Amino acid sequence: MxxxxxxxxxxxxxxxxxxxxxxxxxxxxxxxxxxxxxxxxxxxxxxxxxxxxxxxxxxxxxxxxxxxxxxxxxxxxxxxxxxxxxxxxxxxxxxxxxxxxxxxxxxxxxxxxxxHDVSPSGLITFNPSVQPLTFELTSSADGSTLQYGIEKLAPVSRDIILPDINTRHTDILPQNNIAGPVLSCALNGKTFFSFHLHQDNLFSQKLIITEGDKVILDEFLERDIQKINPEAFFIQHNHLFCIRNKKQEFVSYLV
Missing domain, CATH: 2.40.128 (Lipocalin)
Known part of the structure; x- marks a missing residue:
């Protein structure tokens, strides 16, 4: 290709x-x-x-x-x-x-x-000083109690996509110097890869995004770090979110 x-x-x-x-x-x-x-x-x-x-x-x-x-x-x-x-x-x-x-x-x-959590009806909260632990429904708008003593209130659904370890070979990635796992996922015809390169006892973290047979993004998230960074990226609402440049820059992409 x-x-x-x-x-x-x-x-x-x-x-x-x-x-x-x-x-x-x-x-x-x-x-x-x-x-x-x-x-x-x-x-x-x-x-x-x-x-x-x-x-x-x-x-x-x-x-x-x-x-x-x-x-x-x-x-x-x-x-x-x-x-x-x-x-x-x-x-x-x-x-x-x-x-x-x-x-x-x-x-x-x-x-x-x-x-404690967020539900479609409001915030699920509790007072940690009160025993037994009792959950209540709290308004996010003004903090007022909507209902005290709630049970079995389901949290909101969050469409967050996290990359998994990729064990399949792909020729889009470097064939040498990869350290640790390759993380990847796919969405909307695009494939997302994150991995580390090892050189001179230091690591660099990369993000590559492909669409069909084209690379539409190839960038370093971090350079010259001393250990592998477990966080790569996550996707929600068709946007990819990542942190780069010594954990001081935040970026999102519409994917």
Whole structure:
């Protein structure tokens, strides 16, 4: 096959750079909104951003909350970015919620409620200090309790596609210096590959996308890293999301 590499036709729908390290990414299950958590260990600050990845519009970028280092990105639901706090600095267990709207404004906060999951009817929350554990349905719009003592409420369906280990040979990939597994998946007539190259005791991570017999994207996600990066990319709502350039740049592609 003629895997032409002369012209890459796939262009980013969204590209954003940050000063800190990208820590977490979350997408809305219905809307074209993606939220990003960035941490700067030197400044001891966590910042949060949200974008419309279909249009490339910035909803808000690098906003912080009080005591931001002790808050993290949890989920995005109905256009609301939800943050979680922690029981203490020594435990990963969550406690507390902050809700931020599409303008970057905090619209409600609970110090005792904790997010368990998101359902089509609202947020499934609980108070970790109350035993036995009792779930309640909470409004994402204003944080009010819609129903207390709920049972068997199914979470929202999320059409997230993650790549699997590819064990089949393909001549699109380099035949030498590949280290670790090749990850791949397919969607809409396109095939997506991510893998690492090993040279001089360092690794580089690549992303290649093909459509038929043409390469439509061939780029490095990372160069000269000391160990294999387990994260490659994920796909949701026909958009591919990935982190590159020392975990300081976030990119999405319409695929």
């Amino acid at each position: 003629d895997y032409s590499r002369t012209k890459y036709t796939l262009k980013p729908s969204l590209r954003q750079k940050f000063e800190g390290i990208i820590w977490k990414i979350e997408t809305d299950d219905k809307l074209n909104i993606v939220a990003v958590e960035v941490r700067d260990a030197d400044k001891h600050i966590a910042a949060f951003s949200a974008f419309d990845y279909a249009s490339g519009k910035t909803l808000f970028k690098d906003i912080t909350v009080a005591d931001s280092w002790n808050w993290g990105l949890d989920r995005v639901s109905d256009g609301i970015v939800l943050l979680h706090g922690y029981m203490s600095e020594q435990t990963p267990e969550h406690k507390g919620m902050i809700a931020i709207n599409g303008e970057g404004k905090t619209i409600w906060q609970h110090f005792n409620k904790t997010l």
